[in-house]
Structure formats: structure tokens, C-alpha cells
Amino acid sequence: MNDATRPVQAAEEAEIDLGLLIAQLWAGRTWIVGFMTGAAFLALAHLVNTPPTYEADALLQLEAKAGSMALPEAFSAIAEIEPQSATEVEILRSRFVLGEAVAGTHLDWRAVPVRLPILGHAVASGRLPLPDLDTLSAYDRGDARIRLDMLEVPPEWINRKIRLTAEGEGHFTLRLPDDSLAEGRVGVPLSLPGKGFGLRIGELEGPAGRAFVILQRDETEAIRSLRQRLSVAERGRGSSILEVSLTGADPDELQRTLGAVTEAYLRQNMSRSAAEAQSSLDFIERQLPEARAAVTKAEERLNAYRQAQQAIDLGFEGQSLLTQIAAAETELRQLAAEEEDLAERYTKQHPVYQKLLSARARLEERLASLRRETTELPETQREVFNLTRDLEVAQQVYLQLLNRAQELSVLKASTLGNVRIVDTARTEPAPIAPRRGRVLALALLLGALGGAGFVLGRHWLRRGVRGAEEIDRMGLPVFATVLFAPSIACNHRQKGALPILAVTDPEALTIEGIRSLRTSLHFGMLDAQSRSIAFTSSAPEAGKSFLAVNLAVVAADAGQRVCLIDADLRRGRIRRYFGVGKDEPGLSSYLAGDAALDDLLRPTQIPGLAVMTSGRYPPNPSELLMRPALSQLLTELDRRFDLTIVDAPPALAVTDPVVIGRAVGATIAVVRHDVTTPSEIEALIRQLKGAGVKPAGAVLNAYRPEVGRDAYGYGYGYHYQYSYQSRAKD
Incomplete structure (x- = not known):
């Protein structure tokens, strides 16, 4: 390495x-x-x-005309209105419309039973029973109901709760926001003029002690709450059909409120149409006196001139010119209206548009010619012609204004608005949520x-070693890979004696891995100065004691004389595999010089295997291990046994494994699959090498091919607390 x-x-x-x-x-x-x-x-x-959420809906139609009444053609032209769905949606959601609905249905009043916090609906619906205790008597159990007929509070009490407590037989007690008390009776108005408070309860159900909350909400807040529950959308693009829906917990209140909203919107639409007609009518009525005066003035001027000049009429030629000029001007006005319509559909180069321009040019030329002919009339007839024409124009203007006033009066009287309720408000019987x-x-x-x-x-987050190749890349040879043993994992935290897998199930695949470890150690320690090995790890719960015990049994089964030593003088566990008491003497007693070796070596039921437990937990384990007695012990055991296995504490928790590693022939690191991280292994190697101990290799323990951790309920909540004090309980 x-x-x-x-x-x-x-x-x-x-x-x-x-x-x-x-x-x-x-x-x-x-x-x-x-x-x-x-x-x-x-x-x-x-x-x-x-609580369940219900939905009420209604359907509105936006019509193109202000009403369905048969009206004259001229009236229809001025009354036609193109529906604007987006505008109407905003009007329907406006504070003006919703405020009228809030006032009409008293949505700014709130009177509800008091419910248990958090689980109030479950208790009120009967799904969760509530003990019949005096301290819980105020909470609603589904048997409380209240109806508010009248409520008036001073401005400073708006949005402040009034607590009502039923007293039985129609009586109740109020606790007002100023902490004063008042008593009342169902159906009888309760008035406190000095405080500006008035109340009438129309219905009150519930046993004595049930509590209710009464509240006068701010109008703006009530409108905002209603707007949040209201949804308005056009059904299909350009259909002019508005679908209005309202959600809430009370089906009756939903239907009543949505009906009030649609009715308020309908009234607003009708009043808006009537206001438009009234505005136009007022303007025309202001123009009628002036138009009538203009007619009277034109008549007076014509009569005065005739009397002064003894001229009676225009004569045939003048009357004919007047008639032709009037007809030409009328045709020109009609062509002007047609041109406005054609300009929206065609360009000026289109044949239809060119035809209209040609007709207008001819009429204008003819009108100019007729007006030139009037200049050839005698002066008297020409003046009569002009005065007569002025009179006819004034009369025509007056008649048009008079007709328009009559039409607008009919419009105002027959205003229906351009909105129609197709489907009235109705709540669906099944809740939507x-x-x-x-x-x-x-x-x-x-x-x-x-x-x-x-x-x-x-x-x-906790990525442990997944395979032997990761350990090999760190320069630490892997002697064996030992499979995970579910049966042992399930019992490792139990109190009392622990089972030895090599004894209870010698054919298990886990034991085959330990036999492979025995073979690797046999050939790997041929040149070792001592036939002793120490097992250590980076942290607890790696399986050192499990490997040490089962390797000792497997080696003894192979005919070797084996000695197993528990060198964990803080939390030794070897004794639990062999039923040795916690207070029995062991390695600590030998190192302290309190007992002889022969008195501490305990024979076991496995032939060829002797065990030395840790003994009583000493206050100075590191100092005891540093004494020459440890090397002397291992030398003597080499003389008596073929193999000595030492179970050492974790190397990153305490310094004991470093001391033990300098005395044994080989130190082996136990790495738990998918638990021990590569950084812990690197720290373990540095820890040992820093003290002059070269780890001989490693064992990959508890290997599971499926990789996942905690597959069999084995907890890996290890820690590094190794106390010097003995535990009260094992």
C-alpha cells in the first residue's frame, strides 16, 4: 500500500x-x-x-338594441348600441352594482355560532363528537342557528365583535365591544339610544350557553369580499352571453345574493339607457324654442316683403326652381350618407365608389346650374325666392327637432336596457369543493x-461506500466483502445476549464472506511478526464486534486455536455474545495488574476458542492500553494460540486503536457498505498513519446489492460519544 x-x-x-x-x-x-x-x-x-363550497350561477345576454319595442326607423338608427362585453363585465363587478347588492341582502351583517378552534367544522357537522363539558358548552355542535333582522351600530363598533350567549326560552345576553352587558329577547327590538346601538334577533336556536358572534362589517370590506367570490366571463368569444357565478358555503345565501347582484346590474343598465335618452331629450328641448323663433322670423320677413312689394308668389318658374333645388340638396345628403358607408368597405378606386362620386359630381353641377338660373329671375321674384327658401329650411329644422323629441320621449318611456336575464340565479345542489x-x-x-x-x-446527502473498488482506489486492499445479515440486524439493539450467526446459521452467505476473510488473512499474515489482528472502524455501528466474533468462531471451526479479546474498554460488547456479566474481570483487570492471564481466559462452547472480555470500564482506558502489559499479553497469546483477534474501538472517536495497532501484527479497517463515507476512510487512514500504524487492509461489511439503506429497518444513527464512565444499563 x-x-x-x-x-x-x-x-x-x-x-x-x-x-x-x-x-x-x-x-x-x-x-x-x-x-x-x-x-x-x-x-x-x-x-x-x-366545509363544502357551493356555487350559484346566472346567465345574462347583452343585446344590440336598447329595447324590443317596435319603433320608427329613425329612432332605431339612434337607439342601436353595440354590446361591449369587457366593459359590461367591469360594470357588473363595480362597487356601484355590488354595493347595492350588499345593502339589499345585508352582506355587511355577520351572525354565526362560535365554533371550536381548528376543528370547528368537524364538530359542527357531527363528524367529531365533543364532550359535554361546561367549558365547551359555548361551541357549536350543529344545533345552533341565528337570524338577524336588524342591526345598527355606532361607527366605532364597525368590524368589532359582539358576543351573544343564549340563555334559553328565547332570552339572550350580549357582551358589547365596550365590555358592557345587555339582555334581550328574540323578536323584540333591543335599542340603546345612548350608544347608537339597535338589534333585533328574528330567530335563535340552541341550548343555553351556546355562543354567537355578531359583527357589522365595513361596507368596503363586504364589497371586496363579494367581488372575490364573484366570477364573470363571456361564454364563447363574441357571444355577448355573460356567465356569472358566485361561490360560498351557504346555498340559500348564494342564490339570494347572486340574484340581488344581477337585479342591481339590470336596474343600473336600464337607468343608464334612460339617462342617455333624457340627456338627448333635454338638449333637443333646449333647441326647440330657438328653432320655433327662427321659423317665426322667416315667416315675418317673407310676409313683410310681399306686402311691401305687392308680390304674392314666386310664379311658376320660381316655384319650379325652388322645388328642383330642394330635391337636389336632399339627394346630395343621401349620397353623402352612402359615401360614409362605402368608405368603410371599399377604396376610392373601386367601381362602386367611383359610380357614387360620378353621381355626386353630376348633382353638384346641376345644383350649381339651378342656383345660376335663380339669378336670372326678376329682382322681386329672386328676393321672394330667397325668403321662401329660408322659411322652408327653418321649418324643416324645427320639424326634425320636434320629431326627434317625440322619439326620445318614447325611448325614455320604453327603456328596457340592453341586458336580459336568460337564466336566473340558482345554486347547484352538489358542492363544487x-x-x-x-x-x-x-x-x-x-x-x-x-x-x-x-x-x-x-x-x-449521506453517500457511503458503494463497492470494494472505491476502497481499493484509496490504496487500502479489501480482504473480503461480507453480505448484510437481516436476521442479525433486526436483533442488534436487543437487550441481553446476542446470537452468533456462525453458530445459529453457519450456511448463511454472510458466513461464507467471513470464511473468505479467514482465508485472505491466513495468506496475508504469513510474514507477520505477530499472529494477532485488530479490527477498528471510523465510527460505531460498522460491525467490528460482529466480524470479530464470527471470524473467531469460523477460525476455531477450521482447527485453529483462537483467542478473542474485547479491547473496547468503554463500550465493549463481546461479552454479550458469550453471556458474560458486565462486572466480570477482563482485559482492564489484566492491564491494571489485578488478575492473572489464566484467570481471564474464558473457554467457550466452540472448541479451540477462548475469550477475554473488556471487564469493568476503567476511568483511564487509554493510559491502561499504553502500558507494556498489552505487548506482553499479545506475545504470550502468540505462544499459546494460532490467532489472536482484538476488537478495538472506532479510530475517529478515541485514540485507543492507535495504541492497539502498534502492538498487534495487523490492523484491519471495517467499512460498512453505504454508511461509511470515503472521507471517513481517508481520515481513518491518516489517523493511523500519523501514529506510525499502517493499516493492512479493509473489510467491506453489510454489503447489500440493492444499495438502498435501511432496507431491513437497521438504524445507522451512530455517534462518537465514548464516555469513561460505565453505563448504568447495558
């Missing part, structure tokens, strides 16, 4: 071994099932303690993912 410790080489490529992941998950299936069970339990607790199947399925899935993440995360 090279003197320098070689670090573990990283893999050239970081690849994911799917089979390894599956093996790790299968090994940690107990954890995964535990996580799933815990998640399912939490999901069931959530379902039991979660919680969905039990989905919640349980999601909980099991999250539990499985959480368990898998825990298993893989723990495996990734």
Missing part, C-alpha cells in the same frame, strides 16, 4: 442509473408508504374539517413524491 492516501476518483461522466434509483426507492419503500399514509391522513383530516377523490389522489401522489424525495435525498 502506498504511504500517501489517494483520493477517490470522480466518475468521468455523471450518468443516472435508472436501475439504481429503482433499487433505492424499493429499499426505502417503508418510508414512501409512511409518507403516503401520513399524507392520506392529513387529507382526510382536511376533508373532515373543511372539496372534491374528495381528487384531494385524496393528490395527497397520495404528493406523499409518494415526498417519500421518494426523502429517500433519494437522504441517500444523496
Whole structure:
């Protein structure tokens, strides 16, 4: 072995071994099932303690016209309104509409029974019984009900709770926010004028002692709460159908509240349409007197001129020109309206558009020609012509305003708005939440993912040695790989005697690995100065004592004379394999000079095997081991036995293995598969080499092909506390 410790080489490529992941998950299936069970339990607790959520819905239609009443063509042109769904959605969710619904249904009042904290719904629904104790009499058990008919509180009591306690036979007691008390009776108004408080309870059910909470919420908060539960969306793009839904725990309250919201929106829409018509009507009515005055003035001027000039009428030629000019101007106005419509669909180069322009040019040319002809009339007829034309224009304007005023009056009287309720508010009988199947399925899935993440995360955070090749790359030869023994792992923490696997199950595969270790040590120690070996590890729970005991039995079965020594003077365990008491003398007594060797070597039921336990735990184990008596002991044992096996403490916990390693012929490191980390092995090698002890090799213990840890419930919660005091209990 090279003197320098070689670090573990990283893999050239970081690849994911799917089979390894599956093996790790299968090994940690107990954890995964535990996580799933815990998640399912939490999901069931959530379902039991979660009140059902219901949903009420309604359907609204936005119509293109303000009403369905048959109206004149001119009225239809001004009354047509294109529906704007996005705008109407925001209006429906506005504070104006929702505030009217809150006021109409008293959503700013809150009167509910007091429920047990955390488990209130489970108790109120009867799923969880509650003991009939006086201290718990105030909490609702599903038998309490209250209806509030009137509530008036001063401004400083808004959002402050009023506690009501039922006293039986319709009587109740109130504890007001100022800590004063008041008494009342169901159906009888309770008024405190000095405090600005008024209350009337319409219904109160529950035994004496049941408590209720009454609260006047701030209007803004009530509107905000209603808006959070309200959902408005257009059903299909461009359909002008609005689907309105409201969620909550009380089906009756949902239907009543959503109905109030839709009715408030409908009234708002109708008032908005009526307001638009009224605004236009007011404007036209302000213009009518001026138009009437203009007609009167035009008539007076025409009559005055006729009387002054003795002119009676225009004559045939003048009347004909007047009629033709009026007809031409009317046609031009019609063409102008048609041009606006064509401009939205065609360009000016389109034949249809060009045809209209040609017709307009001809009319304008004809109108100009007719106006030139009027200049050829006699002066008297020309003046009469102009005055007559002014009168006709004034009369036409007045008649149009008068007709529009009549149309708007009809519109105002017949306003229906452009909204129609298709489906009135109705609550679905089945709750929409919680969905039990989905919640349980999601909980099991999250539990499985959480368990898998825990298993893989723990495996990734605590990555121990996976194979002998990792130890070889550190320059430490591996003498043998010993398989994991489930039966021993399940009993290693039991009190009292421990079983010896080589005796109880000599054909086990684990024992075959120990026989391989025996063979490797036989050939590896041919040139050793001493026939003694010491087992140590980086930390407890690596399996040193297990290997030492079973190797001693296997070697003795092969005909060798074997001595097994427990050199762990702090927490020795060898005695438990052979039924020796904790207070029996052992190695500590020999090193202290209190007992002879022959008195400490205990024969066992295995022929050829003798055992020396650790004895009483001394206060100075390191100092005892540093005495020359240890080397003398091993020299004497070499003379009597073919093999001496020493079970030493962990090297990273105490310095005892360094002292023992200088006295024995070889020191072997025990590495637990998937538990002992490469850094611990490197620290162990540095610890021994720093004191002049060269580790001869290593044993990969408790190897499991499936890699996953804790597959058989074996805990690896090791620590480094090695106390000098003896334990009260073993």
C-alpha cells in the first residue's frame, strides 16, 4: 500500500442509473408508504374539517338594441348600441352594482355560532363528537342557528365583535365591544339610544350557553369580499352571453345574493339607457324654442316683403326652381350618407365608389346650374325666392327637432336596457369543493413524491461506500466483502445476549464472506511478526464486534486455536455474545495488574476458542492500553494460540486503536457498505498513519446489492460519544 492516501476518483461522466434509483426507492419503500399514509391522513383530516363550497350561477345576454319595442326607423338608427362585453363585465363587478347588492341582502351583517378552534367544522357537522363539558358548552355542535333582522351600530363598533350567549326560552345576553352587558329577547327590538346601538334577533336556536358572534362589517370590506367570490366571463368569444357565478358555503345565501347582484346590474343598465335618452331629450328641448323663433322670423320677413312689394308668389318658374333645388340638396345628403358607408368597405378606386362620386359630381353641377338660373329671375321674384327658401329650411329644422323629441320621449318611456336575464340565479345542489377523490389522489401522489424525495435525498446527502473498488482506489486492499445479515440486524439493539450467526446459521452467505476473510488473512499474515489482528472502524455501528466474533468462531471451526479479546474498554460488547456479566474481570483487570492471564481466559462452547472480555470500564482506558502489559499479553497469546483477534474501538472517536495497532501484527479497517463515507476512510487512514500504524487492509461489511439503506429497518444513527464512565444499563 502506498504511504500517501489517494483520493477517490470522480466518475468521468455523471450518468443516472435508472436501475439504481429503482433499487433505492424499493429499499426505502417503508418510508414512501409512511409518507403516503401520513399524507392520506392529513387529507382526510382536511376533508373532515373543511366545509363544502357551493356555487350559484346566472346567465345574462347583452343585446344590440336598447329595447324590443317596435319603433320608427329613425329612432332605431339612434337607439342601436353595440354590446361591449369587457366593459359590461367591469360594470357588473363595480362597487356601484355590488354595493347595492350588499345593502339589499345585508352582506355587511355577520351572525354565526362560535365554533371550536381548528376543528370547528368537524364538530359542527357531527363528524367529531365533543364532550359535554361546561367549558365547551359555548361551541357549536350543529344545533345552533341565528337570524338577524336588524342591526345598527355606532361607527366605532364597525368590524368589532359582539358576543351573544343564549340563555334559553328565547332570552339572550350580549357582551358589547365596550365590555358592557345587555339582555334581550328574540323578536323584540333591543335599542340603546345612548350608544347608537339597535338589534333585533328574528330567530335563535340552541341550548343555553351556546355562543354567537355578531359583527357589522365595513361596507368596503363586504364589497371586496363579494367581488372575490364573484366570477364573470363571456361564454364563447363574441357571444355577448355573460356567465356569472358566485361561490360560498351557504346555498340559500348564494342564490339570494347572486340574484340581488344581477337585479342591481339590470336596474343600473336600464337607468343608464334612460339617462342617455333624457340627456338627448333635454338638449333637443333646449333647441326647440330657438328653432320655433327662427321659423317665426322667416315667416315675418317673407310676409313683410310681399306686402311691401305687392308680390304674392314666386310664379311658376320660381316655384319650379325652388322645388328642383330642394330635391337636389336632399339627394346630395343621401349620397353623402352612402359615401360614409362605402368608405368603410371599399377604396376610392373601386367601381362602386367611383359610380357614387360620378353621381355626386353630376348633382353638384346641376345644383350649381339651378342656383345660376335663380339669378336670372326678376329682382322681386329672386328676393321672394330667397325668403321662401329660408322659411322652408327653418321649418324643416324645427320639424326634425320636434320629431326627434317625440322619439326620445318614447325611448325614455320604453327603456328596457340592453341586458336580459336568460337564466336566473340558482345554486347547484352538489358542492363544487372539496372534491374528495381528487384531494385524496393528490395527497397520495404528493406523499409518494415526498417519500421518494426523502429517500433519494437522504441517500444523496449521506453517500457511503458503494463497492470494494472505491476502497481499493484509496490504496487500502479489501480482504473480503461480507453480505448484510437481516436476521442479525433486526436483533442488534436487543437487550441481553446476542446470537452468533456462525453458530445459529453457519450456511448463511454472510458466513461464507467471513470464511473468505479467514482465508485472505491466513495468506496475508504469513510474514507477520505477530499472529494477532485488530479490527477498528471510523465510527460505531460498522460491525467490528460482529466480524470479530464470527471470524473467531469460523477460525476455531477450521482447527485453529483462537483467542478473542474485547479491547473496547468503554463500550465493549463481546461479552454479550458469550453471556458474560458486565462486572466480570477482563482485559482492564489484566492491564491494571489485578488478575492473572489464566484467570481471564474464558473457554467457550466452540472448541479451540477462548475469550477475554473488556471487564469493568476503567476511568483511564487509554493510559491502561499504553502500558507494556498489552505487548506482553499479545506475545504470550502468540505462544499459546494460532490467532489472536482484538476488537478495538472506532479510530475517529478515541485514540485507543492507535495504541492497539502498534502492538498487534495487523490492523484491519471495517467499512460498512453505504454508511461509511470515503472521507471517513481517508481520515481513518491518516489517523493511523500519523501514529506510525499502517493499516493492512479493509473489510467491506453489510454489503447489500440493492444499495438502498435501511432496507431491513437497521438504524445507522451512530455517534462518537465514548464516555469513561460505565453505563448504568447495558
